[in-house]
Amino acid sequence: MRRVKAKLGDTVADGVCRLVEVDLLAAQWQPDLRFLVISASDEERSRVEQFRTAGLLNVDWIESDGVQAGDVIVPLVNRDEVAVLHRPSDQHHSLQLTNRCNSYCLMCSQPPTQANDEWMVQETVDVVRHMAHSPTVLGLSGGEPLLLGAKLRDVLECVGDWHPETRVEVLTNGRLLASADLSRLILDDLQTPTTWLVPLYGHADFLHDFVVQAPGAYEQTIEGLLNLQAYRQPVQLRIVLIKPVLEILPELCAFIGRNLPFVKEVSLMGCEPIGFALANRELCEVDLVDWHETLQRSARYLSRYAVPFLFMNVPLCALPTDLQQYAHRSISDWKNVYAPECDTCVVKSDCSGFFAWHERGWKPSKTVQLIKESTI
Ligand code: SF4
Incomplete structure (x- = not known):
């Protein structure tokens, strides 16, 4: 989430708003939404x-150099700032439903909190309602979204109602879907196109x-995956490449191929050097x-069982040449950076680059090696 400095009209109150150019206000205005006109002049x-x-x-x-028409923001009135929660021009779009979680992953990039944050659910619904642009894909993350229970279904239906062309990707540990009751509540006859991103x-x-x-x-995650399959929901398995996982990765991929062949794909992901990953550096770096x-x-096992796979958050030069074709640009725009060496690399436009916090933590490979000839 970006925070940008802004000057706001005296009567701007807390709550989600859509930013609009003054000449487009008439076309966009609706009584149950809130609008801030981007203004630079007294007129x-x-x-x-x-x-x-x-x-x-x-x-x-609102007056600010850091905002764009179509942004959906929350004013932080006392700080002369706004939080930009949705920007149409971004490549990736996601909203956070809660900070709470029932797991405590070694490399969690956003360590969970216990505080009641039900307001985040309403804020997400408000953002969805204020989005003028329907993204192709909208991520919903946490914390753990399934802790919302039935409210997660409400959010999914809200996205389906306001943005019927959008596919939702829910990032969840899947554990609570071990419950047949909750699975039915959330998945039965779900019309919103949804993919479930589940770590294993x-x-x-x-x-x-x-x-x-x-x-x-x-046990709960496997049960949850089987329930997702029972409701014919597409699943992307997510595997973060930290040391204890890399040590068993080929066996894990063979297990997935043999026992979970229904998964749509497996995403092999670079670790974000932030949050708990910094505290558990000896396991995560x-x-x-x-x-x-x-x-x-590992890739050979997945291919043998015809399970598609991809790499996320991994720069191309950290991969063997034959696997570079599977890498995706996956880091959200606002936290994506490149090393100075990347400027002359021929594959920069296809490369994930780095998280902004790689400079403070570590990079997926110690040497950034610019690529002189594309293999992808
Ligand atoms: S040098 Fe930079 S742009 Fe090129 S592959 Fe490596 S990280 Fe990507």
């Missing part, structure tokens, strides 16, 4: 005053449970160049 502000005098009290103004870190309970630091999680053979064996 534009006086037009906003005229709207308000005419009774359009859901219209106000081992092919035995002690392996997975260690990584997610939650006894019993493996790896140089992927040292693991090329492991990655190649």
